[in-house]
Amino acid sequence: MTGFVFNEKPIQIEEGDGAYLYDDSGTEYLDMGASYACVPLGHRHDAVDAAAKAQIDKLTYVQASYPNSARTELYETLAESAPDPIGKVWLCNSGTEANEAALKFARSATGNSKIIAAMQSFHGRTMGSLAATWKSKYKKPYEPLAGDFEFVPYDDPEAMAEAVDDETAAVIVEPVQGEGGINPASAEYLEAAREATEEAGAALIFDEVQTGMGRTGSLWACEQTGVVPDMITSAKGLANGFPMGATLCRDWIAEEYGSHASTFSGGPVVSAAANATVQTIVEEDVPAHAESVGNYLQERLEAELGDDVREVRGEGLMVGVEVKRGAMRYLKQLAMSHQILALPAGRTVVRLLPPLTVTQDQADEVVEALVEVIG
Numbered sequence: 001m002t003g004f005v006f007n008e009k010p011i012q013i014e015e016g017d018g019a020y021l022y023d024d025s026g027t028e029y030l031d032m033g034a035s036y037a038c039v040p041l042g043h044r045h046d047a048v049d050a051a052a053k054a055q056i057d058k059l060t061y062v063q064a065s066y067p068n069s070a071r072t073e074l075y076e077t078l079a080e081s082a083p084d085p086i087g088k089v090w091l092c093n094s095g096t097e098a099n100e101a102a103l104k105f106a107r108s109a110t111g112n113s114k115i116i117a118a119m120q121s122f123h124g125r126t127m128g129s130l131a132a133t134w135k136s137k138y139k140k141p142y143e144p145l146a147g148d149f150e151f152v153p154y155d156d157p158e159a160m161a162e163a164v165d166d167e168t169a170a171v172i173v174e175p176v177q178g179e180g181g182i183n184p185a186s187a188e189y190l191e192a193a194r195e196a197t198e199e200a201g202a203a204l205i206f207d208e209v210q211t212g213m214g215r216t217g218s219l220w221a222c223e224q225t226g227v228v229p230d231m232i233t234s235a236k237g238l239a240n241g242f243p244m245g246a247t248l249c250r251d252w253i254a255e256e257y258g259s260h261a262s263t264f265s266g267g268p269v270v271s272a273a274a275n276a277t278v279q280t281i282v283e284e285d286v287p288a289h290a291e292s293v294g295n296y297l298q299e300r301l302e303a304e305l306g307d308d309v310r311e312v313r314g315e316g317l318m319v320g321v322e323v324k325r326g327a328m329r330y331l332k333q334l335a336m337s338h339q340i341l342a343l344p345a346g347r348t349v350v351r352l353l354p355p356l357t358v359t360q361d362q363a364d365e366v367v368e369a370l371v372e373v374i375g
C-alpha cells in the first residue's frame, strides 16, 4: 500500500448512487453515514453535479478578490438561508477552517482572547479548532495548542452563565454534539449561552458543521430553538461532497474581521455545487423529510431495541444508538453481513447520519439489521 493510509477499511468503494455505494466487485452498500454527513442529497445528485460540470466548462478558479457570479450567488443563497440578522458569509474548504475563522473573528471583533467550549465537543483538527476540542487523545501529541481555552460541562445552563465574563471573546458550541456521542442540547442551554454572551459583549458561535444543511429537521439546527448566534459555521454537507466550509456572521463580527483570508475561498466550481445543494434542500423542503423519517427511525429503534441498548437519541436524521458494549463490532457486522455502512461516535455509540433523502423502507432495513446484530 502506498500513500498515507489511516484505518483503511477492507471495502474498496468505486461508485455511488443516491443512498448507495458500490465496491469494486459491484456489491451494493446502504450508506447510513452519508460518508460523514457529506452527501445530504445522496451520492451523484443530478442538480449539484450538473452545476459543477457547467461551471468547469466556464471557469474552474479565480481568486476571491475578483467578483464571480457563482460565488456571489452562493453568498446570497447562504445569507438568505441564515436566520436574521446573520447576513455576511466567509467561505473556506472545511469544517476546521470555518471554526478557525470564527475563533479569529471573535477575538478580533471583541478584542478579547478567552474562548469557552464544551466538554465532549469536537470542532476540528487544526491548532485553533483543536484547542476548542475536548478529547485529549486528539490534542496531546500536538501541544502546545492555541491558548486561553476553557471547558464547561455540556448542556449545563448555570455553568455556562458562570463561565462567561468580560474577558470572554466567544462561546463555541454544537447544538447537537456529533463526535461526542450525539448529544442534543436543551433550548435553555442555548438560551443561557445567548444571554451570557450578549451581556458580556462576547460572540456566540454555533458549530453546525454536522447539524446544518437540514439534518436535524430545519436547515440550521438553531432555528428550532429561536436562538440566533453571532456566527454559524458549516461544512461537511454544504456542497454535497465537494470540499467547502462557511462562516456565517452578523455585521458586527464581519466589520471587525481583521485580515483573515484563504487563497481557495469560494472557488467557482465548489461554489456552484454548494449553491445547488442549498437551493435544492430549501426548495424541496428536505429538512421536513429529514424530520419525519428521523422521528420514524428513532421511534422504531426505541421500540425494537428497547432494553438491548442503553439509549436511542438524536434530532431528525442525526441519530445515536448507545450500546452496552463497544460499538465497533456491531459496525463491522452491519457492513459485512448486512451491507450497511454506519459510523461510530466515541466507543459506545452507533451513529446514523444517512442522506436526508433516505426512505422509510431504507430506515426499516437498518432497524431490522440492528435488531439482528444487537438484539
Ligand SMILES: *Cc1c(COP(=O)(O)O)cnc(C)c1O
Pocket (backbone or CB within 6 Å): 093, 094, 095, 096, 097, 099, 122, 123, 124, 125, 174, 178, 179, 207, 208, 209, 210, 211, 235, 236
Ligand atoms: C467534522 C466536524 C468538524 C471538522 O470538519 P472538517 O471538515 O473535518 O475539518 C468540526 N465540527 C464538527 C461539529 C464536525 O462534526
